[in-house]
Amino acid sequence: MKHEVGISWKEDMAFEAEVNGHKIMLDADEKVGGKNLGPRPKPFMLTALAGCTAMDVISILKKMRVTPDNFDVKVSGELSEEHPKVYTSMHITYQFWGEDLPMEKLEKAINLSQDRYCGVSAIYKKALPITSSIEVNPESK
Template identity: 50%
Template sequence: MADKIVKTEFTGGMRFKSNFDDGHHIIIDTAENDGGSNSGPRPKQLMLSALAGCTGIDIISLLNKMRVEFSNFSIDTEANLSADHPRIYTEVKVIYRISVKPADREKVEKAVNLSKEKYCGVSAMFDKFANMSFEIIYS
């Protein structure tokens, strides 16, 4: 038996609807110039979003446990695709932007390292096919 099930159905054009086993759903589509209607994110974009969400949840959880007060937390993911098909991500950079007291910066760095080295399964999967880099920008 599978741990997770996502059912994805074709809904017309180039559009699909993925239904998750927890009741959520998303629309996946492509750009108009590729035959879609641009009604949802592209599959590879979702991969980058999953990476940001996974590491972000880890970091929030860890910072809360460390009692670190923070604000303005966001994550940018930047990626380069291979030139040949199938086009896959070859380089991925995760950029964390966060406001904390200078005394808590070491804790943020610890949380980022724990996420990428121990907790974030999506990051571990990306490590299998892409060169990963991470940056923290404090504001």
């Protein structure tokens, strides 16, 4: 199996990507010649990790008959100071809301995602450390 994406230059620093039939605009900040018409490319690395592990976790929890009221995943990445600026580490925060959410099942679903199913996590772990934390019913939503 092979995946392929393409981007087309629109103007200045703006490019339109097509991914799985969906169009996404990428652009640079105004101070470097863009018009801020869309997100920068690098944060999509964080988005890819968040989406991959979130889909795994919710799928695994459904099989365990655990259904949170709400579920969010946040990924932060530490950038190096020098060019090329790269992520040197990432942290995943899994946030669950609801009643009767057994911590052992939440942890098991997350561990299965991180250690077995999430291909994005698997490849990133070859390049940088990834840590995670779990929050159940956090104040902010």
